[in-house]
Amino acid sequence: MKVLVLGGDGFCGWPTSLHLSQLAHDVVIVDNLSRRAIDLELEVESLTPIRPLGERLRVWRELTGHEIGFVHLDLAVEYDRLESLLREERPDAIVHFGEQRAAPYSMRNNAAKRYTVDNNVRATHNVLVAVVASGLDAAIVHLGTMGVYGYGWSGSAPIPEGYLTVKVPTPDGDLEREILHPANPGSVYHMTKTLDQLLFAFYAANDQLRITDLHQGIVWGTQTAQTALDERLINRFDYDGDYGTVLNRFLMQAAIGHPLTVHGTGGQTRAFIHIRDTVRCVQIALENPPSRGDKVKVFNQVTETHRVRELAELISRLTGVEVALLPNPRREAVENELNVSRDQFTALGLNPTRLSEGLLEEARDIAARYKDRADTTKIIARSVWRSGMETSPDLVKG
């Protein structure tokens, strides 16, 4: 089938594009290269030496014979071009990664808060309007986040996949109702994904769009079978305080002998998924879309949960690098439990990459191999959730 991958040059978008292309789907990447532009703004670079998109696509074609298209387009701003693109390409499916995706960046300053809301809401809404306008019946698969749920509302019951059945007390007794799980976002970025949910619910109901929302945990790992084919296809690896995800940051820190930066007590429990499973989950979601008239289909795209402190201790034991407890720049619970329902992907055959298998490979093939590219002045997280909150000085000399 023909698939547009919106944001197909990014950390999840690029390996997803290659995975779908490998499966012989006709893939067209739509991207404005905003992620690379933010690297310029932050004066950081991926630890891995990512190549320009044109080169990536040329190498992929040379190695595999598969052609991936590319349209340079800003989803949030260039609505007319987006609608024309849909009318011309008539995709069977649209995978939507085209949003600013870092919580710390979204709290960095006023401009970043505003950019995150303006970009993400407009990008998603423009896609929905353009699909309606072009009369397409394309399946839309969107990357959401576990962060829409906060810590969940269900006590010892796992966080359900999108919808929660509750009892509403009334004078005539309790009424059972299925509701969208209440939103409890922890950053402006996460908030935009809760806004997306309401946009999706409306367009699924009013226009019968077929939408799947993937509430993903924190991604770790770098390579998939496809990105590992050639160094020029390598995926990005962010280690900086704004874009680096926690486990990858620990691996990179261990590789250069930098203390492992745990915020607060490290008692935060988080949900994780390897990038190899991200691309498989997107494939599974594309193969199992909702029908016209269905409500939005929600998957929890998560394979395991861990306490941040325990991950740091694990990597410390493996590498001998110490753990540093730093002031937490986020407003969040000091400690939390997290129990996540993930029955749907399991039922659909996902066989996940476990932390215990992937960790050493990642440390050896990525973190250690490219450690000389690291800029140690970019490691400490400095975006704070509220003005005046404390952050750590650099722990090693730049």
Added chain:
Amino acid sequence: MKVLVLGGDGFCGWPTSLHLSQLAHDVVIVDNLSRRAIDLELEVESLTPIRPLGERLRVWRELTGHEIGFVHLDLAVEYDRLESLLREERPDAIVHFGEQRAAPYSMRNNAAKRYTVDNNVRATHNVLVAVVASGLDAAIVHLGTMGVYGYGWSGSAPIPEGYLTVKVPTPDGDLEREILHPANPGSVYHMTKTLDQLLFAFYAANDQLRITDLHQGIVWGTQTAQTALDERLINRFDYDGDYGTVLNRFLMQAAIGHPLTVHGTGGQTRAFIHIRDTVRCVQIALENPPSRGDKVKVFNQVTETHRVRELAELISRLTGVEVALLPNPRREAVENELNVSRDQFTALGLNPTRLSEGLLEEARDIAARYKDRADTTKIIARSVWRSGMETSPDLVKG
């Protein structure tokens, strides 16, 4: 106190500005005159002869000695000017009417859908970011809508004011949780107010902003004590298919002998409030703000509920004008009940204008008096919720 009224030139904003000025508050209107620009786009005019804002403000000053400031500013686009304005004026309170407010207009075409989302979300978010950035402790009062609730989730129990207490079944028994009432918006416009709710919840929690959200019913009536002081202060009266509110449309239709345009069966039950009560509710909300650290305070700003068909029949009996049942351009329940909790404003002393008192005055002083200004080609609602839905031809010659 100093109050900024965002959208202070509009249907609710203008009488609110005068009401607060009359109470000796120091009022500054912030508006980009977008409502007047949309009149130009739709080629319609208020039935009442509204004057330019500069003239309105001059007349008000001459009659009462009260000075109202005016800043021409686009909240959605001119963030830097907004932040500077807050730093200079340092308002004690901000009343936020600065959003596109018509459901039919929001469904009119792709451009109007996108404008409604882009304008409303960015306006609200910019206000929140600017308040945080300027370090103000201003009370924020926002005009929401009853439409965030849909028809409610509580069966025979009234729709609560913003929050719903539910029981979440868990293996350890039911957990009682207070949640934001689930969103069920019926148009892109209403959806933007559900997005606003999530923005407010986040900024109240993260930045301790003090926010009140007024979920208003359908406004009827035109004049308040202040706008009636001089014809040059008159409030707007919209009768067209996009911006006219149902009861005012019926009154205008009756005045010119046009059949009363009921969509579908008219079995829709709606919540109503007179414009005189809108301005008093905003005053009460300003006098009873939440404290720092409180959750968003939500009022249902409603004084009575009626079935649309019954309103049409009432006006038909009073005037002899017939009722016309037209195809419904909206996707909505054919018939619905609506039972709304409105205890807070009652407890705070609101003594509402009842339909039974205000109706004849409105018909005589506004609809009949200005009926010669009507353009009968603008009466039929033509914005449809989904492409291909049927609308009525004009019922009278233009």
